[in-house]
Amino acid sequence: MNKSKMMALAAVLSTSLLCQPLVAKDFGTPVNTDQLMAISTVLASPQQYVGQQVTVAGTIVGVCEKRGCWMELASDAKFEKLRIKVKDGDMVFPVSAKGSKAYATGTLAEIELSLEQTQKYLEKLAKRRQEQFDVSKVTESMRIYQLVPTGVSIAD
Amino acid sequence: MTKRNRINWFRINRGLHRDIGYFCIGMTIVFAISGIALNHIHDWNSNYKIDKHIYPLKVDGEIVRLLSHPAVTDFDHQLSQLMLQTTKSVSPLKATYWENEWQFKAFLNDGSTITLMTDARQLVYEHVSPRVVLKAFNFLHLNEGRNAWVYFSDLYASLLLFLAISALFMVKGRHSPWRRKSLYVVAGILVPLFFILMI
Numbered sequence: 001m002n003k004s005k006m007m008a009l010a011a012v013l014s015t016s017l018l019c020q021p022l023v024a025k026d027f028g029t030p031v032n033t034d035q036l037m038a039i040s041t042v043l044a045s046p047q048q049y050v051g052q053q054v055t056v057a058g059t060i061v062g063v064c065e066k067r068g069c070w071m072e073l074a075s076d077a078k079f080e081k082l083r084i085k086v087k088d089g090d091m092v093f094p095v096s097a098k099g100s101k102a103y104a105t106g107t108l109a110e111i112e113l114s115l116e117q118t119q120k121y122l123e124k125l126a127k128r129r130q131e132q133f134d135v136s137k138v139t140e141s142m143r144i145y146q147l148v149p150t151g152v153s154i155a156d
Numbered sequence: 157m158t159k160r161n162r163i164n165w166f167r168i169n170r171g172l173h174r175d176i177g178y179f180c181i182g183m184t185i186v187f188a189i190s191g192i193a194l195n196h197i198h199d200w201n202s203n204y205k206i207d208k209h210i211y212p213l214k215v216d217g218e219i220v221r222l223l224s225h226p227a228v229t230d231f232d233h234q235l236s237q238l239m240l241q242t243t244k245s246v247s248p249l250k251a252t253y254w255e256n257e258w259q260f261k262a263f264l265n266d267g268s269t270i271t272l273m274t275d276a277r278q279l280v281y282e283h284v285s286p287r288v289v290l291k292a293f294n295f296l297h298l299n300e301g302r303n304a305w306v307y308f309s310d311l312y313a314s315l316l317l318f319l320a321i322s323a324l325f326m327v328k329g330r331h332s333p334w335r336r337k338s339l340y341v342v343a344g345i346l347v348p349l350f351f352i353l354m355i
Contacts, residue, residue, distance in 0.1 A: 061253045061261065065204055065284065066197045074253050089298040095204055095284045099250030099263025130273065130280070 027091035029151040031055060031103040039075035039082045046108060046145040055105040056082060056147060060097050060154070068092035070146075073102060083146040085109075097154050106149030115141045166325065173322040176315050183312045190297035193290055202290045211242055211279040223274060236262040239270045243281045 035055040042049050042056060058073030061081055070085045071093045084093075084104045113121055118141045126133035193202035213219055219238045228234065236252050239245075239262050247266035254260055260272040271280045299305060324333050324341070333341050 059251045059253060059263075061255070061263075065206065066201055068203070078254060079256050089300065092295075092298065092300045096267040096286075098267065098269060099265075130276070 025154045027093075027152040028149060029105070031151045031153045032105045033103065035105065036103075039073060040077035040080060042108060043075065043077075043080060043082060043145065046110065049108045050110045050145070051107060053105065053107055053150075054147070055103060057101065057103045058082070060100050060102050063093050063095045063098055065095055068094060071097070071102065073104065084149050084152065085146045086149060091149070091152060093152070101155045103153045103155070104147055104149045105151045106147045109146055109148050111144050111146065113141055113144065115139075118142045166328070169322050169325050173319060173326055176318060180312065180315055180319065186293050186296055190290070190293035194294060194297060202287060203294055204284045204286055204291070207283045207285070209243070209281045211281065213277045213279065219272070219279075220277070232260075235260060235272070239272055239279060242279055243270055245270065245281070
């Protein structure tokens with residue numbers, strides 16, 4: 001193979017790598033829409049659903065901008081959302097999906113935070129929302145709930 | 157077997173090490189660059205470039221006026237249209253969301269987000285654009301593609317193992333890794349061992 005052929009092959013390979021669709025729309029196993037539940041129902045009594053498999057749907061209102069390891073779905077209730085969290089690399093949610101509708105099937109997990117973790121969590125949240133935060137006002141620990149998905153589907 | 161017909165393992169090893177080394181150049185560059193990028197992803201986002209622009213709201217502006225009449229019909233739609241006008245965004249609106257009582261978000265088709273912060277009296281326009289090459293490198297490094305890439309990266313890992321082992325038999329004599337230069341080999345083993353035992 002002469003030099004120009006080699007260069008052409010390298011160009012084709014690198015172009016095909018860069019042009020391939022890096023934004024997936026379906027992740028993991030197929031979503032089970034038979035188990036579809038309103039996020040507000042799940043979050044109204046989360047203890048009831050911890051460890052159980054549920055399917056939720058909502059507009060994507062937040063995506064991890066660094067690793068794409070979580071996204072947040074807006075609830076049908078005002079000012080409420082549910083985080084869909086995966087291990088780094090298991091699924092990589094595209095930041096461009098913000099505003100699209102997504103379906104997620106998975107297990108609801110409860111995370112009990114210590115007081116220090118609660119303070120850090122709320123501080124981070126306030127920073128992201130660009131809100132004022134006074135750590136001394138947080139005196140009680142909290143629990144958070146998130147969905148660990150087996151399958152996610154992003155609609156247009 | 158005569159001396160002439162004897163297989164020259166030293167020569168074969170050197171040849172294989174050289175050619176496999178050439179083959180691994182591309183993959184090594186991808187993994188090395190993305191490795192650094194991913195190690196420092198909390199300091200610098202190698203996947204996306206995020207441009208932010210802040211628009212302070214005018215006290216007598218249309219948005220502030222509309223906010224004082226939250227009961228008007230189609231309030232959210234009107235508000236989002238004013239946000240698009242203020243930020244001179246041309247991309248169509250995809251969805252809107254009230255984060256809380258004082259934060260309203262408008263998501264646009266081009267991936268941008270406009271956040272209205274009523275308490276701070278400002279609009280924050282955020283445009284996210286992917287860093288094409290680095291994102292592609294990270295995509296490969298984190299094995300997001302799965303499928304065939306798994307087999308190819310397994311092959312690459314095996315080739316790296318071969319390069320490491322064959323390097324021990326590349327040089328004879330004074331600079332052989334079995335003599336004084338073995339200190340380098342030992343140091344390369346001790347460094348990861350130190351981290352495992354001490355951290």
